[in-house]
Every structure is written in C-alpha cells, then in structure tokens.
Amino acid sequence: MSWMVWTLPTAIFFSSIAAMLAGMTVWEIYSPTVERKGFLPISTTRGDRLFVSLLSAAFIHLGVVGFTSLSILVASAISVLWLLVLMRWG
Amino acid sequence: MSYQIENTQQGEKYNTIFSKVPAATRRKRNTRSRLRKRLLLGTYIVLLMLPIYWLLNMSLQTNSEILGSMTLWPKNLTFDNYIGIFSNPSWYMGYVNSITYVLMNMLITMLVALPAAYAFSRYKFIGDKHLFFWLLTNLMAPPAVFLLPYFQLYYSVGLFDTHIAVALAHCLFNIPLAIWILEGFMSSVPKEIDETAYIDGYSFPKFFVKIFIPMISSGIGVVLFFLFMFSWVELLLARTLTSTDAQPIGMIMTRTSTASGIDWGTLAAAGMLTIVPGILVVYFVRNHIAKGFALGRT
C-alpha cells in the first residue's frame, strides 16, 4: 500500500466520508427518509442534501484556498454551517 | 394525438377527399423530396467515407508512390503493406492482444451488469439513486486523471502487462454504460412477467436465464456493441497498463515512425485493419441497432 502515499489528513478525510455514509445508512434503516421540498429548487431526500452540501463544501474550499488568503479552517467552518443549514431547511 | 387512423389505405382516402392538391401532383412532389433526401444523404455518406477511403488508398500503395505524386487511386496495386503486417508476429499479436482484452471485458461486464441492472430496474433499496449517479460519474471521469494510480495499482497487484488488467480497467466505464442501457431495456419489460414466472414456480436464476434474458436480447446485442466499441477504441489506459506482452495494436502503430521517416503504407494498412473488427460487429447487430440505440428509452 505504500505506493498510495497515505498521509494523516487524507486518511482522516476518507474515514470521515466513510463514517458519514455508514451513519446515513444506519439512520435510513431506523427512520427512513421522506422526500421533501425545502429552499432548494428540487425536492430532496436526506442523502441528496448531504451530497449537495459535500459538493458545495468542496467548491467553498477551492474558492477559499485558490482566491483568498484566509485559512482553510474558515472554509471548513462555512462548510459545516452550510451543511447544517441544508440538512435542516434544504 | 386524440385520434389515430388504423390503416394506410383509409388515410390515403381521407387524404384524397380533403386535400386540395391533386393526387398526381402530390405524388410527384413526394418523389422529388425523396430524391432530394437521397442526394443529401448520399453527399453526407461520401464525405464520411472520404478519409477512410484515403486511408485504404494509401494502404494499397508503396511508400514511394505515396510520397511521389498525388494519386486518387493506387496505380500499382500492392498488398505488401498487409503482407508485412501478417507475417510479423510483433504486428499481428497487437490485434490478438486487443481482441483478447476486449472480449474479456465484454464477458466480465455482462456477467456483473445484468444482475445489477435488474436490481436497479425492479427494486428500491437504500442508496439506489446515489449509487446509480455514482456509476454515471465514472462514465464521466476522464481516464487521464487516473493514469498513474492505475499503473501503480495494477503493478502492485502483479497484473501489469496482462490482458485481464486492461479488461478490468475498461470495466470502469463499460459497466456503468452497460447498466445504464440495460436498465432502460429491462424497465420496458412489464413487471407482471416476473410475477407470473414466480407463480409458475420458476426460481430466480432459472427465470432470469430462461425467460428474462431472451426478452431483452436486442438490448443485450446493443450493449455488446457499445462495450466492444468503447473498449476497442480506448487506448490511453490500455497503453499505460501494458508494455510488451499485452500491447494493443494502436500502440504498436506508433512504431511506424522510424529514423528514416514514417512508414506511411504500413501505418495506413494497420489503421485499415483496426476498422475491420468494427465492421463485423456492426454487421452482426445491424437489425437490433436501430431499435436498441435509443437505449430502451423512447
């Protein structure tokens, strides 16, 4: 596996993605999601909202890293907030 | 459409009654428009065939004739370029390699894609939509992104420079494509057929092989066509994952440029030969293709 050149941050990153997927599955089994329409233009399930927030989190990080001199933690903070907003009202 | 006319003769009759234009004039106009269509189509096909014809033309000439003067057809017909390819194992093995991994890929893909497509077309399950979307994103992933990791992955599991490595790598885009197309075909088979078969005492595997697969055979034909096509034409991954033993023909072709210049005749002949398997495949599925190209989604 050494050719994959793992680093601690990326390992944490992938573990948390895996944990999120597992968590969503368990949550789904115990209380199945209902499709609903929030402030997003389409009706979404829980999984859809998670995907949207992860994808937008990626672009938020790219924007902050590429075009501002802010710390990457700022991007992460915005992303987490955005994730919570989306999951609740999206 | 709120009304439909069942047969042509009836339609023709109404047509004659209501139309102000006399039938003869109309027929003439029809022939003329048909002629124009044929002409346009003919022009398109001629333009489409020109580059291929030019390749064929060059493959039947000697290098001195190619470089010497502009000839629209071979003046001294020669098959030397083809003979050269067929008498040299390092050339024709390229074709054998390419065909081997393409066939392997078609087999593997069909084996895993058929049940998966059935699952997507008949059942809801946790994460089904997201899984389907994830599959489609693999269709969109540019292979250039994955070249180096691929090389290292297959090298570390000891599959580098084998046919199976290329076959597995091509699964990346062929399995999603196959599932996408098959799912469309399967969804157009009414679900009642499954249920009736189960009531009649068929087990799932028996039903699947004996009843279901024959029902979507035109779909399978088209899928095989697409699998062949995308595996045959892809070279970036195939080139990265092979060095000598499983090298595809497209890669061997780059050998034609030597110190003394490019061997145009051999290059053209090799190019022509890469087109032949495609022609065979289209010929076999030609009757299914029109129905199947819409991917069961019309």
Next chain:
Amino acid sequence: MNNKVYNNRAWLLVLPMLVLVAFSAIIPLMTVVNYSVQDVLGPHASFFTGTEWFRTMLNDPALQTAFGRQILFSLTILAIQIPLGIGIALIMPKQGWQASAVLILITLPLLIPWNVVGSIWQIFTRGDIGLMGWSLREIGIEYNITRNAGDAWFTIILMDVWHWTPLVAMLCYSGLRSIPEAYYQAARIDRASKWAVFRYIQLPKLTNVLVIAVLLRFMHSFMIYAEPFVLTGGGPGSSTTFLSQSLATMAIGQQDLGPSAAFSIIYFLVILLVSWVFYTTIMHMQKDKTPQGGA
C-alpha cells in the same frame, strides 16, 4: 414502470458490480487525493504540502485558458453535431437493405480507435500526401495545421464532427423509428406542414434520446485527448491544448504528480457538478412527464 418494490436484498445483485467498479474507481481516486497534498519525488520520498498545489493550479493562467478553450470546444461541437445529427436521422431510409447499408456505413467512424482517427485526419489534411490538404492547396487556400491556429481549430472541429455526429444521428434515428405510423397519417389528414410534423410529432419523441446524446457528447468532448494529441499535438503553440492533454503532459511528461493530482481533482469536481446538474434536470423532467403516461 414506477411500481418498484422496496427490498434491500437487491444489494446482493449489485454487489459484484460494485466491487469491480470500486476497485477501478475508488482506489485510484484515493491515491490521486493523496498525491494532491504532497510533493511526491519517489515511492518513499514525499513531503506534505497541504493546499499549496490547489492554490498554484487555480491561479495558473495556462490552465485557465485551457479550461476556457475546452468549454468553447465542447459548446461548438454540441451546436454543430446535435442539429446535424437530427437532420441526418430525418433523411435516413426507414427500411430495406438501404437502411441496413446506411446504418453500417454511418456507424463506421465510431468504431475506429481514437488515435487511428487522429492518424487518419493527420494524413488526410497533410499538404503533400493528404487529399484534403492537397486539394485545398491546389485551389489556392493557405492551409497548414501545424502553423496556423485557426486551421488547427477548424480541423479538430471537423474531425470531431466527422467522428461523432454518427452517434447523434443513430440515437435520433432510433428515436424516430419508435413513432407509430398512425401519427404521421393523422398529421397528413390535418394537412400539417413538414415543420409542424417535426415540431409536434418528431421533436417531442426525440427529447429523451437527445438528452442522452447531449450528455454523452458533452462528457466525451470534455475529456477529448487522443485525437487532437495525434493530429496537432496541442499546437501550434498551445492553441489546441485541451484539459486532458495539459493534465497528461504535467503528470507523465514532467512527472509533477502533486500539481497534476490537484488539477485532476479540480477537473473532476467540475465534471461532477455539471453532470449532477444535468442528471437532476433529466430526472426532474422524467418525473414531471410520468403522470401523463409518457416517457
């Protein structure tokens, strides 16, 4: 169609496929992510660089122009191939041996390996031995794809139109074939014009296949690599260097694994966003249609 049963055992049917695709998709993707945060000098020598590469790549003017060029290219070929493909499908014969012959001839360009397509066009457009290059020179048109960027662009677009319009035409043709003859008869009784027949009978039936055609063409044109690489090598200068080629040059040519991995990820995210928007729109359209029993 929409009466699917909820059954999680369906996962068993999906599993073998999942294992195979994940092997080919997820492990390399993880590796690319790992590369992107490091300066990889060798298998055992790498330094953690954090987000450095992402910053460099996003601000690289050469990549930004390559990106713009890529979008321009994809939109151009879509604008040409989709209408042209519909047109060809409309004039293709519907039955008999002619139909089979036309089908076989038209699909031919699709079955040629991509680098051979590049070679064919390279030969075809050469001024000395190529039919097209030679003819243009004889008429007196200055045409040289290795010197003139305009000619190179024109040739690449022509090549892509030649190569891929058949796919659009085939998709549309099969869409047209599924229209019952009775519709046309009804139109004839109404004395509908050709345009009306196209607009109200043929086009609605084509929407589904057109969506597939646009999606496939967009994806493939966005990652076009082999054909322009063989035909022009990205030149003259970098006027026909598209995204895939910039990426491959960086990763293989210059061995800059870190930056090219970061670039790959940005590239992938863009494709992911575009395809998600596209996919959601299609699904939405289909959902709106189903109540009327369409689709």
